[in-house]
Amino acid sequence: MNRKLFARKFLVLSILIIAVSVVIAACGGAVPGATACNVKIVSSLPEQGGAKAQTDTMVNAINQALGDHGATTKDGKCKITYLHWDDASAALGQWDPAVETANANKAVADTEVLAYLGTYNSGAAKLSIPILNQAGPLVMVSPANTYPGLTKTNGAEEGEPQKYYPTGVRNYARVVPADDIQGAVGARWYKDQGFASVYILDDQQLYGKGVADVFEAEAKKIGLDVKGHEGIDIKATDYSALATKIASSGAASVYFGGIESNHPGLVLKALRAAGWKGQFGGPDGIFTTSVIQEAGSDAEGMIATAGGLPPAEVAKASPAGQKWLSDYKAKFGGDPEFYATYSYETMNVILAALDRCSAKGTVTRACMRDEVFATKDFNGMLGAPWSFDANGDTTLTTMSANVVKDGKWTFISPLK
């Protein structure tokens, strides 16, 4: 008897809950009510492994951007929530294809998610762009991806970038310049420093091989002698044979196309142990503190290019940047890493697009895509107003040259 009563009560309650949620859902859709419009912005960055030091400050900067903007749209109609998702797994110690795919699917399934901030690794973006592309499309903005093929044909493989956009509509944009610029700028920088020759290594991954190939092409064009180009075994722990080979080739410099988890530090150590005294460097993949830690005292003098300028330079470039940096230090009690700046800018681009959609009364994924791509002369804190081109690439092309000095990455000069 008691049980039956409970069952009936339960049934009535369930119907009520369903009815209420249907009403809420209806309001939350096309016609945002004062409180019913909830928008989620998610980020998918590797928060474990070698990139953690970098991504922690990126998440901080995104939170800071939201804090500066306020947790509702400018017209007060929509409530904004930011969720930071991890796309790394402990086992891989870096981004994990399975986790990134799961994140993209999770974002698609949640209708309140209107923007996907990420990824950190270009290989991860390759997986999530097509998934998000078929869901609205859901717009994705990366503060760090530099592989050219994600947006353009220059420096890309066969079929790129079209194959990432099955619906034919572009839904991916990035705030940093791509590697067809970075690799070429790197090669010219090596040449300008007077190195007679270079030995190119890559980690056989999308980003690493991509940027190394661009470097090689440019080096050959400008007459920098390429002594060799090979992929390294990233599972190995002993690079002494490779180091002896490079030392005996007489290469004056080495360019390591790859990311911090794939042993650039160990290769450098092996080179020094083999008695090689040339210049070691690479693209922004090795531009992290964990590489310095891995290479120990051999890290001194290592060089790297990076897409864009480091936080301290950005701070010098504009009053907004200055304020951002001092606010960041006050709030999080430490120095932001390189991509924190771009994460802050990325979040601001997304929030600005959301404000415009909210003002129009169409808080939808489609509107978000259009408004993000419509970003023009954005006067953020990167020193100069910039826009997205039709491919979703930034019009900024300034890179920075960096060197390890006293165990820390130190900015040398901007590169064009």
Added chain:
Amino acid sequence: MSSRFKFTPRNILMGLVVLAFAAFLVNAFLTDPELFIKQVINGLSQGAVYALIALGYTMVYGIVELINFAHGDVYMIGAFSALTMLSLLGISEKSPPAVIALSIAFCFVLSPTICAILNAGIERAFYRPLRNAPRLAPLIAAIGVSFVLLQVGLIWGGLPRDPFIYFGGSGAQPKPFPNLIPNINLLTDVFGLNTTFAITAKQVFAIGLALPLMMILRLFVARTTLGKAMRATAQNREASRLMGINVDFIIALTFIIGGAMAGAGSIVGGLYFQNAQWNMGFDAGLKAFTSAVLGGIGNITGAMLGGFLIGLISALSDQYFATQWTRAVVFLILVLILVFRPNGLLGSSVVQKA
């Protein structure tokens, strides 16, 4: 030997392959003798580490016919133990030479002890209860233990920088081993020769420690009563038991010695490669296991030979092909050798098992 050589198509093919390799090596040597010899020394140095690990595989296989997949990870635990100790004592390349020498000696006590106890513990806890189970059961158990140790390594690698100075950051990052053996070229810096040729202190250290260790082990198995008991147990466990040999003890002893060799290998490897990483055991274990198979699994001399050969092939392939092909080259040569000598280079029958 030559009188027994028959001109079957298979043997002719083998002869051609061997000739092609020999011609290739001779050509490489003549083109740049110095570089060739440098790479040979590189190969032998890393091969010494593989050989030390391979001993554990081959001894265990010889006595219980089990491929102990966890062995490579025991090696990793050995390296982490040494690194933890060096961290806590604050030993670095700047410490006084006497302190460095003492701490290295202490590492050679600590890591082999820990690895020996761990290996014997694994045998007692997981393999002994399964000794009479179908052979797949202990094999799967070994893979399971390997995964457990990998996770232990991942957590261990995440120790805080303070007070563990060589740890810190993410658990998955390679941990830097202090550069305790100086980067000096013995030929120029010690003997004062005027040459570009180099034999470094580190290389001498790696080979100079591994070789005597292996020789002692070889003598132990061949000459002592316990060694005889091990050989007897390997040949026929039941008969050995009937002869009054404590079979359980002998098997445990095999795991203890194998573990200790992996521990010694981890110090040699740590100081030579200058890093330790949670998953280093997988790659080293794979190469060491390959060495054991190449030399003839169950055969101690074969494991040493195999280890040095694999190191040598890797280094020469890195030099004369490209690094990305090295794995393929190593395994291609392994397959070729196994096709013609299915029991490995020195593995003939069960007679030599230890």
